[in-house]
Amino acid sequence: MSIASSMHNALSGLNAASRAVNIVSSNVANAMTEGYASRSLELSSRSLDGAGSGVFVEGVRRQADDILIGDRRLTDAAVGYDSTKSQFLSDLEGVIGTPDKAGSLSGRIANFESALIGAASQPDSEARLSAVNDAANSVVSHLKTTSKNIQQARIDADQNIGQQVDKLNIGLKQVEQLNSKIQEAATRGVDPSGLMDLRQKTIDQMSSILPMKQLPRDNGMVALMTTGGAIVLDGKAAEFEFSPVNTIVPEMTLASGALSGLTMNGQPMRTEGDRSPIRGGSLAGEFEVRDQLAPEAQVRLDGYARDLVERFQDPALDATRAPGAAGLFTDAGAAFDPLNEVALSTRLSVNASVDPAQGGAVWHIRDGLGAAVPGEVGNSNLINDLVDAMTAARTPASGGFSVAARSSAGLAADLLSTISADLSAAETQKSFSMSQNETLKQLEMSQGVDTDAEMQKLMLIEQAYAANARVITSADEMIQTILNI
Structure with a gap:
């Protein structure tokens, strides 16, 4: 994998992490909002000519049980x-x-x-x-x-x-x-x-x-x-x-x-x-x-x-x-x-x-x-x-x-x-x-925003963001070393 493709992959990861943070913050902020349905980020791996090419943000999925509602x-x-x-x-x-x-x-x-x-x-x-x-x-x-x-x-x-x-x-x-x-x-x-x-x-x-x-x-x-x-x-x-x-x-x-x-x-x-x-x-x-x-x-x-x-x-x-x-x-x-x-x-x-x-x-x-x-x-x-x-x-x-x-x-x-x-x-x-x-309302509320799960998700996003940032830093260091030769 080339240094350029590594940086491209890491940048796509940073973009996905940034989008995920926005969604988590929205979920937590609206945990008590009537009618609000929890969101999650839909991601998929991207490849180019059979090689990995980062992560692709498919979109945002609104998690609502239409049958229960x-x-x-x-x-x-x-x-x-x-x-x-x-x-x-x-x-x-x-x-x-x-x-x-x-x-x-x-x-x-x-x-x-x-x-x-x-x-x-x-x-x-x-x-x-x-x-x-x-x-x-x-x-x-x-x-x-x-x-x-x-x-x-x-x-x-x-x-x-x-x-x-x-x-x-x-x-x-x-x-x-x-x-x-x-x-x-x-x-x-x-x-x-x-x-x-x-x-x-x-x-x-x-x-x-x-x-x-x-x-x-x-x-x-x-x-x-x-x-x-x-x-x-x-x-x-x-x-x-x-x-x-x-x-x-x-x-x-x-x-x-x-x-x-x-x-x-x-x-x-x-x-x-x-x-x-x-x-x-x-x-x-x-x-x-x-x-x-x-x-x-x-x-x-x-x-x-x-x-x-x-x-x-x-x-x-x-x-x-x-x-x-x-x-x-x-x-x-x-x-x-x-x-x-x-x-x-x-x-x-x-x-x-x-x-x-x-x-x-x-x-x-x-x-x-x-x-x-x-x-x-x-x-x-x-x-x-x-x-x-x-x-x-x-x-x-x-x-x-x-x-x-x-x-x-x-x-x-x-x-x-x-x-x-x-x-x-x-x-x-x-x-x-x-x-x-009342029973159905309680069931509906139980499927709403789980703030504990959102906090755990935020920690994983933070780790992913740090890892992608480290890849970019390492790639930058490699490029500087090559330029200094």
Whole structure:
């Protein structure tokens, strides 16, 4: 080997060592950077006419486990979906209230029954009759508040959908642009690892919204497809469209056209069920809250309100009422029509004839809603009938309840029990998803930058650099000796 070729080989070694030092320093500096993947230098031996000709830097390899990252992203979506459902059901359970809370629906129903029993024991007491009116209004107020919260949850879900759609459109456009830059860098022979890190972080930010699979394309580019089969990026980013509203009432549904659906590139997308292209992420969860969970809760609440109204609207209960007149609980002051059940809980009110706040008098509770003048103050027959109406076993006519007959208190307990059972199932699924997600995150982190290994690598680079430098020094000394001859 000639002195010149020795110097050439050593110079190539110095160049490789210099590149390796830069990579090690970048790895160590970004050991805690989210989305950063460890780099390594790809080297190969070079030969010329069968003789060694130094080392050749093939490029920089970005060490990322795409399969593990893909699995973790799917669990991000699962956590987003399960958390959205769980949060709604938890809030709903809190609004209705568990039986141990005085302000719960069950607690207010119990207070109403107690007030009726107290009034029956002393029907001449205006204070006890007033307590019945106050307890009845408390039940009405709670049902209205619950309904208002259900509709607010739908509004919040609708607004969240709009925000997530905007975030998706921005993220997909950024990935499209990063794809182009990565392709350009690969064509020019420039290391695109930094751009790939940014692309991975951008996709990660969307992973909880929409479950997506990453597919490789030429020159380092990627395509994105949902687990439901919708291609959201392949060269060009898809564009989602959604129009949020400012107000939602129980009558407003997606099917009626009062609420916006989701479109991709102008084409409507199915947003519910296992066949939905967006199933499994927080976006699907928000649609489920807006279009399924909350409306189902409203139907159950209206079913309970109907049962309450019909218990006291029985024509045989109060002989003083005109045929077809409203009972103690009314539909906005009128008798309840079974054909107009939707949103009944929002219109529920206590009969004006017994409510002093509406110009009525509490003695109507004792003497009858249609009584013209007060009757015998010691007569508790009607009040006892009201107590019997509350406690009678009755099969609810609507609301999706089982056909079992039960009292008003029993039906209130069933309403809460159904929600609590759904919440328990959602919390269990959420715990599983979060545990799986945390495990995959730990595995992903374990494959990140190992600073101990990088320090060991740095020592080897230092030795290689010193060895190559020594070769150059020796070659220089040889040349000087020859020149001095």
